[in-house]
Amino acid sequence: MPQDKSVILKVEHLSHSYGEVHAVRDISFSVKKGDIFSFLGPNGAGKSTAINVLITLLPLQKGEVVVAGYNLRTEREQVRRSIGIVFQEITLDRDMTVSETLEFHGDIYGLDRNLCRTRTQELLELVKLEDKVSAYIKELSGGMKRRLEIARGLMTRPKLLFLDEPTIGLDPQTRRKTWEYLKSVNAEGTSIFLTTHYMDEADELSDQIAIIDNGKIITSGTPDSLKNSLGEDIIYIETSDNLAAEKILLTIPGVKKVQSSESRIVLLSGTDGTHLLPRIIETLTGHEISVQAVNLKKPNMDDVFIHYTGRELRE
Amino acid sequence: MKFGFLPIYLRDMRRFFRFKHQLLSSFLQPILWLAFFGMAMAGNFDRILSSNSVIPGVLEVSYLTFMCAGIIGATILFTNMYGGFSLMFDKNWGILREIMASPLPRRDLIIGIASAAITKSWIQSAIILIFGIILGVTFFIGMSPLRTFISVIGFFLFVAAFATAFLCISLTLALRMDSPEGFQGISTLLTMPLFFLSNSLYPLEGLPPLMGTIALVNPLTHLITGIRYCTIGEHFSSIGMEVIYSSTEVLFSFLYLVIFSIVMFVITLKTVEKVEVS
Structure with a gap:
């Protein structure tokens, strides 16, 4: 596949099935560097399956994908090093502290210890958790956990941040706050790929939206062009x-x-x-x-x- | 990344010392076994057996000394057999997803958890050993300081090989099972026969032939043989039975455990490479 430097994620003819169930059917799209790109669709549309393939948690069955310049099929480790992930479910250890959580993440990515510490501080300031450094995860609210996970996803300065339903289960005010953090992260140069089933979220955040249903992309475009098409x-x-x-x-x-x-x-x-x-x-x-x-x-x-x-x- | 397993190791150890109740109970349980069951059984054996059961010229050790090695072995078995439990939680509700999506090699994940399990097993067995000696267990009798030192090293090597093997079994179970109930059920089902079909509480000589044969392939038997050889010696008697360990026999036991642990490690690695946590 020829590489385009202005493209951070290129997906061609991606399909994924669980036995007889075809969760993702032949989807193709690309994400421009610096953009926020959303997969918008109902639960069960295949959004999570697609994102799990892209972040290497599921094998690449069919199709060609280039993430941050690396081939998803043959350069999985480089792909892992280039991306940040915020999972759909809370993926934190209740019994670790906030700083331990971030430092553990830096450690498993082989980040230098000192660098780890400075980034922990910077990121906790970004997501306004700087006064919770020594708090245990179990003491945090849902919104704080999400913010911590966003900070964690950014520890390795990824070129592309994946978020699977970033504001699911959060109250309206916390959702707005989370959007603000995501926008400021994006403004600093991180491209973002997210899935959501919230219309307002896709509308508010995205540069590009792909509407996905039954494993297929039905239509895509900027929020305005989609709305204007009506x-x-x-x-x-x-x-x-x-x-x-x-x-x-x-x-x-x-x-x-x-x-x-x-x-x-x-x-x-x-x-x-x-x-x-x-x-x-x-x-x-x-x-x-x-x-x-x-x-x-x-x-x-x-x-x-x-x-x-x-x-x-x-x- | 040469020490890629280190973050996993450190997290496991931190958790081990962080949960005070769990820490306390993991030390107290074997000590209580030794204190109550051991003392009671020792008292009874002493009454049943007349004093002429002593074999002349052979080091005679009390039943408490004999079973202390067995309790150490059983404790290492139980601890590691349930050692995969936290991985199951990490898998279902925790950070295994984060780890699996990271560039950390799967091998380092297993090495990290296993080395933490070895460390914990060493701490546990050392505590039982020390407490046993306080209760009257006569370990390292007649050994020079150098011999004692070498024996302790040997003891720890045996514990390490055995702990790795059973931790890996437990990890494989945890990765393949979905419910904590199922995991606990299978673990309990496995540990009970392993404990009784071994030389932990009694010498193999007294077992019915079939049980004795099964006990010979039981890794726990080989661990306890190693522990007794290292802590008591190659020739001794207890509750009227003479025990002789040849060095070939002990070396065989050690290799048996090492090979067993390597096989289990490879199986676990294959399982973890196939597991899908999404």
């Missing part, structure tokens, strides 16, 4: 005859797409929805269909997901 606005309408209304609506200029059901019509507008809406109501009334309720909003990642997968993203 049009300017989304308009929800309830009428006296939704089926008849659908046909009429399609003839109105500016209407991009219409999906109707028994209860409501979802309409994607290609132009400014606030100007389109009066014309819609006028046209429908002219055809003796009464409009009973309307709602207009800007598309968010939820809508993007529903649009591309045909279903809502479940918890």
Whole structure:
């Protein structure tokens, strides 16, 4: 595979199965140096399997992957040295202290002891745990543990940091804080690959998002381009005859797409929805269909997901 | 990384000294065995056997001395057989994932845990040995200071080989099993026959033939043979039975344990290389 210096992670035709279960099916994507890249998808979509293959915890069955310039199939040790990882579950020893946790990590990566100590201090300041140096892990809150794990993932100054569902189980305030830490880590030059099933998280953090469902990448792009692909606005309408209304609506200029059901019509507008809406109501009334309720909003990642997968993203 | 196993070793040792209750009980349990079971049995044997059971010209040692070596062996067996338990926790709820995703060679992971297990076994056996002597166990009788020193070294070598083997068995179990209950069940199932089908509490000569034969392949028997040879000597008698160890026999026991531990180490390494912690 030719190497592109501006790409930190390149994945081509990656597949992974557990026996008969195909968890990841032929996915290809690449992450640019300095970017935050998200895999967005529901639980069981294959996100964790994919990330576990990329971080060498699962064998590479099919496909070609280059991580930080190293071939995942043949240079696994170099890959391990170049990446940082924050696992989905808390992966800490309850009975170790905060500084022991970070120093142990430095030790198993063969980091120099003095370097280990300076980095421990720097990173604990970064994640605001500097006053917890000697605290035992069991005394930390969930948010603190996550922050410590992020610090640990950064101990070896990785070129690429992997995070599997970084804010799962955290309260809204702690999630926001965690996002801030991740942004500042990224601002200092670390590329980030993360998986999430939170729309807002993907939207807030990512430079690039790939929506993954049933082991496949359905679509990808920047958060804005994904949302814009749905049009300017989304308009929800309830009428006296939704089926008849659908046909009429399609003839109105500016209407991009219409999906109707028994209860409501979802309409994607290609132009400014606030100007389109009066014309819609006028046209429908002219055809003796009464409009009973309307709602207009800007598309968010939820809508993007529903649009591309045909279903809502479940918890 | 020449000493790549060191962080694993240091973490294990730190945990060993950090949990005070566990530390205390790991020292107290064998001492209580020795104190209660040993003293009671010794008292009974002394009553059953008449004084003419003494074989003239042969070093006579008390039952307490005889079984102290057995208790040391059994303690090393129990400790290491359960030694993989913490790895199971690391695997299911802890930092094994972190270790497995790191560049640390799998070999160093096993060497680290095993060397910590050897250190702990040495500490434990030294404590039982010292406490035994306080209770009246007559070890190293008639040995010169140099001979005693060499004997202690030999004793520790035997303990190290045996501890490595059984720790590796325990690690393999821990890596292959998912539930702590299953792990404990299998460990208990294995330790009980190993303990009784050995020369830990009685000389092999008194066992029924089949049990005696099984006891000969039991690594615990070879460990205790080594311990008795090192701490009591090559020729002695206890509870009316004469025990003679030839140096070939003892060397064989040692090689038996070394080879056994190497085989177990390799099996564990293969298991750890295959294990998926994701």
